[in-house]
Amino acid sequence: MLEIKGVYKTFNPGTINEKKALNGIDLTLNDGDFVTVIGGNGAGKSTLLNMVTGVYPVDCGSIKIDGIDITNLPEYKRAKYFGRVFQDPMTGTAADMQIDENLALAARRGKMRTLRNGVSKKEREEFKELLKKLDLGLENRLTSKVGLLSGGQRQAITLLMATMQNPKLLLLDEHTAALDPQTAAKVLSLTDELISAGNITTLMITHNMKDAIRLGNRLIMMYDGKIIYDISGEDKKNLHVSDLLELFAKASNGEFANDRMMLA
Amino acid sequence: MLSFLQSLPSPIAQGMIWGIMAIGVYITYKVLDVADLTVDGTLATGGAVLVVLTTAGVNIYIAMIVAFLAGCLAGFVTGLLHTRFGIPAILAGILTQLALYSLNLRIMSARANVPINWRMYDLIVSSRTDVLPKTILICAIFIVAIIGILYWFFGTELGHSVRATGCNQAMARANGINTDSRKIIGLIISNGIVALSGGLLAQFSGAADVNMGRGAIVIGLAAVIISEVVFGKIFKNFALRLLGVVFGGIIYYIVISIVLKLGLNANDLKLLSACVVALFLGLPYWKSKLSHKKAKKEKKGEKVNA
Numbered sequence: 363m364l365e366i367k368g369v370y371k372t373f374n375p376g377t378i379n380e381k382k383a384l385n386g387i388d389l390t391l392n393d394g395d396f397v398t399v400i401g402g403n404g405a406g407k408s409t410l411l412n413m414v415t416g417v418y419p420v421d422c423g424s425i426k427i428d429g430i431d432i433t434n435l436p437e438y439k440r441a442k443y444f445g446r447v448f449q450d451p452m453t454g455t456a457a458d459m460q461i462d463e464n465l466a467l468a469a470r471r472g473k474m475r476t477l478r479n480g481v482s483k484k485e486r487e488e489f490k491e492l493l494k495k496l497d498l499g500l501e502n503r504l505t506s507k508v509g510l511l512s513g514g515q516r517q518a519i520t521l522l523m524a525t526m527q528n529p530k531l532l533l534l535d536e537h538t539a540a541l542d543p544q545t546a547a548k549v550l551s552l553t554d555e556l557i558s559a560g561n562i563t564t565l566m567i568t569h570n571m572k573d574a575i576r577l578g579n580r581l582i583m584m585y586d587g588k589i590i591y592d593i594s595g596e597d598k599k600n601l602h603v604s605d606l607l608e609l610f611a612k613a614s615n616g617e618f619a620n621d622r623m624m625l626a
Numbered sequence: 627m628l629s630f631l632q633s634l635p636s637p638i639a640q641g642m643i644w645g646i647m648a649i650g651v652y653i654t655y656k657v658l659d660v661a662d663l664t665v666d667g668t669l670a671t672g673g674a675v676l677v678v679l680t681t682a683g684v685n686i687y688i689a690m691i692v693a694f695l696a697g698c699l700a701g702f703v704t705g706l707l708h709t710r711f712g713i714p715a716i717l718a719g720i721l722t723q724l725a726l727y728s729l730n731l732r733i734m735s736a737r738a739n740v741p742i743n744w745r746m747y748d749l750i751v752s753s754r755t756d757v758l759p760k761t762i763l764i765c766a767i768f769i770v771a772i773i774g775i776l777y778w779f780f781g782t783e784l785g786h787s788v789r790a791t792g793c794n795q796a797m798a799r800a801n802g803i804n805t806d807s808r809k810i811i812g813l814i815i816s817n818g819i820v821a822l823s824g825g826l827l828a829q830f831s832g833a834a835d836v837n838m839g840r841g842a843i844v845i846g847l848a849a850v851i852i853s854e855v856v857f858g859k860i861f862k863n864f865a866l867r868l869l870g871v872v873f874g875g876i877i878y879y880i881v882i883s884i885v886l887k888l889g890l891n892a893n894d895l896k897l898l899s900a901c902v903v904a905l906f907l908g909l910p911y912w913k914s915k916l917s918h919k920k921a922k923k924e925k926k927g928e929k930v931n932a
């Protein structure tokens with residue numbers, strides 16, 4: 363369903379800040395895949411997601427989704443294929459807008475925005491039901507500004523928004539990293555629920571190797587702008603954190619000791 | 627005191643007209659999060675178009691509509707410069723504003739000031755004392771209508787997408803919103819309203835002047851800031867906020883008329899306005915710095931205690 367072929371990306375080419383972020387990425391996802399992505403800081407994980415969603419253009423290579431070439435489509439035009447949750451809870455929602463207005467914005471992703479009412483009565487009822495499932499008491503705060511909510515609450519709402527129209531692909535970029543451990547666990551289990559409920563194809567970046575092994579049916583490891591490890595099925599289930607550390611040590615010639623992957 | 631009260635209607639009417647302009651500024655500065663300097667030129671464009679058309683025999687309401695559309699066009703140009711030419715919004719606004727200076731002179735056939743006589747034309751507002759109540763009523767109708775339309779618009783799907791663009795562009799684009807086109811829409815609406823206010827102002831003061839918009843952005847910002855300080859806590863609803871901005875404009879002109887009565891030189895007014903606005907724009911920055919320092923001190927204290 364997602365087909366990435368020979369994608370390269372260099373930031374600030376020709377300057378002293380030149381940085382090869384992606385070094386020839388080939389990746390094909392099948393329908394219903396739930397892929398976890400791990401790799402050290404600066405490995406190019408976020409850049410990979412940003413290439414897929416069109417935040418920056420690729421230098422070369424192609425990206426297809428369900429056979430449609432989206433390589434040169436502007437970000438807003440390909441947004442209809444994706445649901446996205448970012449690392450920073452502030453990024454996924456509009457703080458000055460109400461909860462129902464934020465959800466309504468996502469409900470219209472990929473549709474014409476007309477002069478009809480921004481949130482219909484019927485939608486408000488639907489949103490209430492959706493929010494009830496979060497069990498965060500938000501169903502009674504439909505008209506509260508999202509800016510008044512906690513990071514965890516905002517991330518939960520962003521998840522609802524991202525999965526709302528059953529996107530072709532759900533992209534999660536360390537979306538629990540900024541939350542306290544309890545909230546992170548809650549948001550992560552909600553993520554798992556929503557993904558299995560909708561059978562949504564997912565690419566989830568995480569810095570937590572246990573989560574990467576526990577969740578999903580496939581795991582990829584990135585290093586230095588490349589995918590250095592790709593494992594799925596039974597092999598993935600039998601993985602241990604120590605295996606991943608060893609693999610990573612081999613790829614990075616031992617320099618991983620300073621890396622934050624160790625801490626996870 | 628009595629004479630002051632008797633002189634109030636004029637600054638109130640003037641404040642209402644500038645309040646309409648401030649609504650335009652609010653849309654770019656607050657909703658879209660862009661400081662748009664086009665408005666200094668747009669205000670004069672609105673005045674020039676209205677006076678030239680009216681004196682040529684065009685119906686005053688049609689002249690108002692054309693003035694509004696001329697403002698929309700100016701906003702569209704700034705929007706294009708910003709989104710299609712990649713020019714920073716402030717600079718894009720300055721460029722359009724500069725170009726408008728020449729265009730405004732062309733509209734007025736190279737005259738810097740074109741008078742319009744209330745005896746000869748059916749003006750809808752005027753600063754003459756005998757029609758001041760009517761002027762205030764007409765302005766009130768305009769204000770209510772503009773706020774009503776904007777309240778409706780920013781509640782629609784399209785309006786929501788403009789607000790989302792101003793609030794969080796990454797989020798807007800992730801949800802399929804073309805942020806460039808939404809910025810253009812916001813700039814069009816804002817400058818249309820500013821030009822409309824310019825059309826009213828030209829009637830009120832009896833002339834269109836190529837310099838009538840100089841510093842308009844500062845007056846607009848002053849009105850927005852005053853409304854935040856005075857009504858920020860009580861006016862939460864969008865329509866009320868817009869109303870608060872109009873009140874901000876009225877308060878501004880009442881204060882101005884007082885300081886003028888107290889003997890301030892009219893030429894120093896812009897200096898005073900700029901200082902006041904700079905002060906209030908700086909307040910949030912200083913506040914955050916202060917609380918930052920406080921937090922640091924407290925942290926240090928904790929360490930010592932520990």
Ligand SMILES: Nc1ncnc2c1ncn2[C@@H]1O[C@H](COP(=O)(O)OP(=O)(O)O)[C@@H](O)[C@H]1O
Pocket residue numbers: 373374381382383401402403404405406407408409410
């Ligand atoms: N917008 C950008 N401009 C310049 N360099 C960038 C930009 N985004 C990412 N990079 C660089 O590209 C590399 C990969 O970054 P990123 O994809 O964010 O890594 P990860 O998410 O795996 O930690 C890093 O060295 C980073 O500094």
Ligand SMILES: [Mg+2]
Pocket residue numbers: 407408409535
């Ligand atoms: Mg990252």
